[in-house]
Amino acid sequence: MRSTFFGLEIAKRSLFTEQAALNTTGHNIANSNTPGYSRQVVNRVQTPSMEYPHLNKPAGPGQVGTGVEITQIYRVREQFLDSQYRNESKTYGEWTSRSDILGKVEAIINEPSSSGIRTVINELWTSFQDLSKTSTPDAAIAARKIVAQRAVAVAEAFNHQSQQLNELDADITESIQIKVKTVNAKLEEIQSINVRIKELSVLGDIPNDLLDQRDLLVDQISRLVDVKVTEANSMYSLTIGGNVVIDANNAVTTLSETNPVVTGGEIKGLIDAKNIDVANYKNQLDLLAQTLATGEVKMKLENDYTIPNGVSVRGADGTVYNAGIVLPKGTEILVNGLNGLHELGYTMNSPLETGQAFFVSTGGSITAGSIRLNPDMLTNPANIASSMSMYNDGTIDRVVQGDNSLALMMSNLGNALMTFTDASGTVNTTLEGYFRGIVAEIGVRSETAQSNQYNAYVIASQIDSRRMSVSGVSLDEEMANMMMFQKAYAAAARALTTMDEALDVVINRMGLVGR
Amino acid sequence: MRITGQMMTQKLIGNIQNNMTRMEKWQRDLATGKKIHSPSDDPVGTSYALRYRSELAQNDQFTKNVDSANSWVQYTDKMLDSATQVLQRARELAVAGANDTQDVSAKRAIADEIDQLYKQMVAIGNSQFNGAYVFNGMLTDQKPYEEANAELATPHAGVFRYEIGPGTMLDVNTLGRDAFGTSPSSDNAFQALKDLRDALINDSQPGVANGISQVNNRINEILEIRAGIGARMNRLDLAENRLTDIDLNLQTLQTKVEDTDMAETITKFKIAEDVYRASLNTGAHIIQPSLIDFLR
Numbered sequence: 001m002r003s004t005f006f007g008l009e010i011a012k013r014s015l016f017t018e019q020a021a022l023n024t025t026g027h028n029i030a031n032s033n034t035p036g037y038s039r040q041v042v043n044r045v046q047t048p049s050m051e052y053p054h055l056n057k058p059a060g061p062g063q064v065g066t067g068v069e070i071t072q073i074y075r076v077r078e079q080f081l082d083s084q085y086r087n088e089s090k091t092y093g094e095w096t097s098r099s100d101i102l103g104k105v106e107a108i109i110n111e112p113s114s115s116g117i118r119t120v121i122n123e124l125w126t127s128f129q130d131l132s133k134t135s136t137p138d139a140a141i142a143a144r145k146i147v148a149q150r151a152v153a154v155a156e157a158f159n160h161q162s163q164q165l166n167e168l169d170a171d172i173t174e175s176i177q178i179k180v181k182t183v184n185a186k187l188e189e190i191q192s193i194n195v196r197i198k199e200l201s202v203l204g205d206i207p208n209d210l211l212d213q214r215d216l217l218v219d220q221i222s223r224l225v226d227v228k229v230t231e232a233n234s235m236y237s238l239t240i241g242g243n244v245v246i247d248a249n250n251a252v253t254t255l256s257e258t259n260p261v262v263t264g265g266e267i268k269g270l271i272d273a274k275n276i277d278v279a280n281y282k283n284q285l286d287l288l289a290q291t292l293a294t295g296e297v298k299m300k301l302e303n304d305y306t307i308p309n310g311v312s313v314r315g316a317d318g319t320v321y322n323a324g325i326v327l328p329k330g331t332e333i334l335v336n337g338l339n340g341l342h343e344l345g346y347t348m349n350s351p352l353e354t355g356q357a358f359f360v361s362t363g364g365s366i367t368a369g370s371i372r373l374n375p376d377m378l379t380n381p382a383n384i385a386s387s388m389s390m391y392n393d394g395t396i397d398r399v400v401q402g403d404n405s406l407a408l409m410m411s412n413l414g415n416a417l418m419t420f421t422d423a424s425g426t427v428n429t430t431l432e433g434y435f436r437g438i439v440a441e442i443g444v445r446s447e448t449a450q451s452n453q454y455n456a457y458v459i460a461s462q463i464d465s466r467r468m469s470v471s472g473v474s475l476d477e478e479m480a481n482m483m484m485f486q487k488a489y490a491a492a493a494r495a496l497t498t499m500d501e502a503l504d505v506v507i508n509r510m511g512l513v514g515r
Numbered sequence: 516m517r518i519t520g521q522m523m524t525q526k527l528i529g530n531i532q533n534n535m536t537r538m539e540k541w542q543r544d545l546a547t548g549k550k551i552h553s554p555s556d557d558p559v560g561t562s563y564a565l566r567y568r569s570e571l572a573q574n575d576q577f578t579k580n581v582d583s584a585n586s587w588v589q590y591t592d593k594m595l596d597s598a599t600q601v602l603q604r605a606r607e608l609a610v611a612g613a614n615d616t617q618d619v620s621a622k623r624a625i626a627d628e629i630d631q632l633y634k635q636m637v638a639i640g641n642s643q644f645n646g647a648y649v650f651n652g653m654l655t656d657q658k659p660y661e662e663a664n665a666e667l668a669t670p671h672a673g674v675f676r677y678e679i680g681p682g683t684m685l686d687v688n689t690l691g692r693d694a695f696g697t698s699p700s701s702d703n704a705f706q707a708l709k710d711l712r713d714a715l716i717n718d719s720q721p722g723v724a725n726g727i728s729q730v731n732n733r734i735n736e737i738l739e740i741r742a743g744i745g746a747r748m749n750r751l752d753l754a755e756n757r758l759t760d761i762d763l764n765l766q767t768l769q770t771k772v773e774d775t776d777m778a779e780t781i782t783k784f785k786i787a788e789d790v791y792r793a794s795l796n797t798g799a800h801i802i803q804p805s806l807i808d809f810l811r
Contacts, residue, residue, distance in 0.1 A: 033521065106553040112564045112773065122569050126576040133583050133677060135655035136646035302676070302684070389653065389673065402647065402655035404675050408684075415681065432569055440562040443554025450555060461529060465522050472519030479806040 004506070006066075007499035013067035014492035017044055020070050021485040025478050032473035036216025038075040039473045040208055044068050075208040077471050082215060083229070085463045086222035090264035092456035093223040097269035099449035101172060102277055106446055108164045109281075111439050118435055120157045121292070121414065124150040128411035131386050132404040140348065140401060144381035151373040155359065158289045162369035165282050172274040177257045179267050183224050184254040186217050187238070187245055191252050193217070194235045198250075201234040225255070226264030277445060284422050284438045285368040292431055293359035293366045294337040295418045301331045303405035305388050308354050311344065338413055345385030345406035346399040355385035355406075386410075520805070527798045534791040541784035544775040551773050560772045567769040573681070574765065578758045580677045584687050585751050590644045591689045592744045598639050598694065598704065599737050605632045605708055606730045612715050613723045626715035633708040637665045640695055640705075650691030659691050666705035667698050679754045685747065693740055695733075702732040 003009075021042045031037040049063040110116045127150040131143040193214045200207040214236060221227045221238075228239045238246040241261040245253050255261070262268045298316055305327045307313055313321045316332035327333070335341045342358040358377070361370040377383045387403035413431075420427050420434045424441070427434065544550050554561040611617070612625040640650055640660040647655035652671030659670035670691035676684035696703035701710075707729035714722025 102555070103553070106555060109554065111554060112551060112561055112568065114568075118565055118569060119572075122572050126572065129576050129580060129678065133580065135653075135675070137656055138646060303673070387653075391654065391671070400653045400671070400673060402651075402653035402671075402675055403673060404653075408676065408678060411678070412682075432565070436562045436565045439554050439565060440558045443556075443558030443561050446553070446555035447558060461525070465526065468519055468522040468525070469517045472521045474517065474519040476806040479810060483810070 004503070007502070008496060010065070010067035011492050011496035011499060013047065013069060015489060015496070017042070017068045017070055018485045018489035018492060020073070022482065022489065024073055025482045025485060028473045029475065029478050032475060032478075036212050036219065037473070038077040038208070038212055038471035040073050040075050042070055043072040043074055045071050072206060073208065074206060075211060075471070077215075078467070081463060081467045081470065082219075085460065085467060086219065086227060086229075088456055088460035088463055089219065089222045090226045092453065092460045093266035094264050094269035094272075095449050095453035095456055097266040098273050098277070099446060099453045101168070101270065101273035102442065102446035102449050104168055105165075105277060105281055105442055108161055108168070109439055109442060117154075117157045117161065117288075118432060120150070120153045121431065121435075124154050125411045125414040128386075128407050131384075132407035132411060135402040135404075137348070137401065140386070141381055144348075144377075144384045144386075147384055148373060148378050148381050151358070152378065154292075155372040158285065158368040158371050161285060162282070162367070165278060165285070166369070169274060169278055169282075172270050172278065176260070176267055176270050176274075179224050179270070180255050180257045180260050183221055183240075183267070186221050187252050187254060190214055190217050190236060190238070191246060191250055194246070194250050197234055222265070224265045225260075225262045225267050277442070280423055281438065281442060282368070284434075287420055287422055288431065288435060288438070289359075289368040289371045290366050291418050291420060291434075292337060293339050293357075293371060295420075296334055296336055297340075297413065297416045297418050298332055298334055299341065299409050299413070299416060301327055301329055301333060301388075301405070302408045303388055303403060304329050305331075305344070305405075306390075308346070308390070311354060313344070337418075338410060341406070341410055341413060342385055344388060346387050346390055347385045348382040348387075348399060348401060349380075350396070350398060352390055352397040352399055356383065358384075523801055527794070527801065531791070531794050531798065534787060534794050538784065538787045538791055541780055541787055544780050545777070545784060548775050549773055550775045550780075557772075563772045564769060567765050567772065571762065571765050571769065574758055574762050577678065577680055578755065578762075581679050581751055581755050581758065584677045584679060584685055585748070585755075587644060587649070587687050588744055588747050588751065590642075591649055592741060592748075594639050594642045594649065595689070595694060595737055595741050595744070598636060599734055599741075601632050601635050601639065602704065602707075602730050602734045602737070605629055605711060606727055606734070608632075609711050609715070609723055609727045609730065613720065613727070615720075619718060622715045622718060626712045629708060629712045629715065633665075633705060633712065634662060636695075636704055636708060637662050640665060640670075640691060649688060650694060652688065652690055660695075660705070665695075666703050666709060669698055679751065680757070683754070685750065685754075689740060689744065694737060696736070702729050702736065704733045707733055 021044070024040050024042050028039050045068070047066040047069045049065050051063055111118060113119070124147070127143070127147045131140070131147055134140045134143045193210055197207050197210050197214065200210070218227060218229055218236070218238070221240075225240045230237045230239075232248055235248070235250060236246065237244065237248050240255065241263050243253070243261060245255065247253075260267055260271075262271070305313075307321055307323050307325050307327065309323045311323060313325075313327065314334040315321060315327075316334060318334070321327060335344065339357040339359060342355040345355045347353050347355055356376060357374055359366060359371050360374045361367070362372055363370055374383070386407035387399050387401060388405045389400040389403045390397050391400055392398070415430055417428050417430060418434075420429065427437065429437070543552060551557050551560055551564060608625050608628055612622050617625070637660050641658050642649055648657065648659055649655075650670055651657055651659035653673030653675055654671035657671070660668045668691075672690055672692060674686050674690065675688055677687050679685045695705065696707075698706075700706065707726060710729060711723065711726030714726050
């Protein structure tokens with residue numbers, strides 16, 4: 001025999017269920033813009049039905065329904081999309097930081113412009129041309145002052161770029177540290193969420209909101225580093241760069257701030273930008289400065305040249321010629337850059353003296369950071385040599401000031417082929433040709449980084465939008481559901497009232513016969 | 516596919532961003548007139564642009580060198596013209612002096628004038644261009660001829676050159692040795708004038724005749740040198756024309772690589788602008804209504 005109050009029970013179950021569904025809808029609407037939130041759905045099932053009671057046999061004509069109950073409130077989410085998203089987010093992060101740094105390197109190069117390294121080197125060559133056209137002492141000093149200023153400009157352009165690159169390098173190092181700190185902090189957070197999720201899961205609960213938070217944290221990390229997730233016993237274990245950072249026992253191994261091992265993400269992009277892009281450009285710039293000052297080059301003598309005392313000259317075939325030997329005009333000789341060339345000539349000073357090194361270093365070997373004009377030439381421009389011959393005026397040896405052959409040779413150094421060996425191989429080209437190559441290389445790298453970044457962005461946002469399609473809150477949908485749940489709630493209440501009225505008949509109006 | 520509000524908002528924001536980025540690029544091209552702002556805009560074009568810039572600067576320098584060479588050569592020519600006139604005057608005087616009808620005092624007067632011409636010739640030999648002695652080879656800071664004994668002087672024999680094209684050199688100076696004769700030599704201009712003067716003073720008929728032929732020789736030598744200078748001037752003219760042509764070519768190439776094609780870019784900008792407006796407009800319509808607006 002069924003209970004008299006059975007109908008009340010069904011109506012009550014219905015009321016509770018619809019109320020829970022309404023609450024969940026409210027929760028969904030409240031979190032419709034919360035990052036990482038997945039919409040939640042109430043899973044309702046019929047409660048087990050029971051036999052319909054019968055007079056004759058226990059097995060009735062059917063079974064009677066007993067109402068509804070909530071088995072679960074679950075979040076709608078596809079794990080597969082998560083791992084896809086994290087994979088693309090990693091690529092996007094890597095190329096974002098790489099293209100960002102390359103953009104900064106491009107700004108440092110400052111080409112094409114009328115003030116970059118190319119321009120100042122070019123102006124140095126033309127100042128030698130102007131020097132080659134001056135034959136009187138006054139004009140020659142003026143032209144030498146200009147040469148000195150142009151050379152200072154070249155050295156400063158190199159120094160400035162080198163300094164900017166060093167600053168950029170330091171900035172990158174710092175920003176790697178900051179990003180590693182962020183990752184490490186998030187790892188600790190994941191660890192603590194892991195603990196709470198475990199505690200609740202053991203009790204059979206599904207902590208949807210904690211799961212969302214944990215996934216959001218992994219999403220955030222995925223942009224910075226390559227992160228792989230494995231789930232066991234409702235806890236996440238993570239690996240970064242092939243190393244376990246959160247293990248199955250929920251122990252955290254943080255990343256090293258100075259030397260993090262990663263294979264993707266913004267941090268990887270920064271490391272590559274530092275170790276490849278910035279480092280390469282720095283080396284190339286150093287090589288350029290070095291080659292300008294001392295790189296071996298084959299030059300043709302513009303005038304007959306009597307080798308002065310204390311100087312020896314190498315022929316194109318490597319033969320060494322010593323002081324006193326006369327090399328005829330047109331002979332090819334090997335010299336070590338502008339310095340080697342300058343040392344062949346005579347300064348304007350009396351008594352006669354040969355030229356000193358044109359460029360020197362502020363310490364150590366000549367690099368883009370340390371190159372500078374020999375200070376003696378700035379204090380006394382007469383120390384700049386342009387002549388390759390001397391004469392005896394009857395008492396002492398003097399420089400032939402009208403001899404412009406060295407000035408011509410120095411101005412032509414810009415057109416001479418020199419050898420450059422850097423990370424991408426050995427090339428034989430002019431100083432400017434090499435510089436053009438460097439600029440084009442940075443340009444191509446930056447262009448590639450930008451297009452990779454854009455592609456990764458498109459793919460990542462597509463996947464993200466798939467994820468939002470699955471997990472996002474649609475207000476229209478929630479509104480429709482809300483109406484549906486509200487109506488059901490009202491109907492359940494009505495059913496309860498009806499039961500109540502039916503019982504009222506039995507309780508209050510029956511058994512009044514004979515009263 | 517299920518569409519949610521967040522999805523639409525994010526897509527809209529992304530699209531508006533893309534449209535703005537595109538507009539910004541065209542806007543920058545239009546405002547600067549350049550389409551290469553950094554190497555990554557066009558790495559190959561950048562490398563060409565750098566080369567054209569350098570070649571243009573070099574070309575400018577060569578043009579300046581041609582101008583300097585031209586004025587130097589023209590000055591030399593003018594000086595040699597004066598030298599020729601001096602010699603011609605000396606020849607006229609000598610021819611008059613050779614006439615036996617002239618008495619000794621008249622011949623002395625002629626000899627005096629020839630002495631003046633000699634001094635004039637020394638001044639020409641010592642002529643300076645922008646402070647440089649033009650006939651003293653590379654020793655441009657030293658005076659080549661002394662008035663007392665110019666015929667004995669050995670001016671410096673160094674030839675200096677200017678670069679008037681990539682690797683193309685032009686001899687700029689004319690050697691005093693070639694213009695006025697070597698020493699000692701009978702057709703040395705100074706020697707010839709001195710001989711003529713002495714012959715007139717000594718009233719030596721054969722001496723005067725000999726001197727006239729020496730002067731004639733020298734005039735012919737100078738004419739030959741001036742013919743050479745003329746050829747050099749022609750060469751400079753050609754070089755200048757060539758440099759102008761190259762300059763024009765390079766500028767055309769540079770413009771093609773670096774400069775914005777206005778018509779094309781304005782069209783692209785207009786299209787981008789329309790798309791941007793459309794995206795804003797649809798955005799305003801999409802975001803607004805939802806079921807909430809219709810539930811009562």
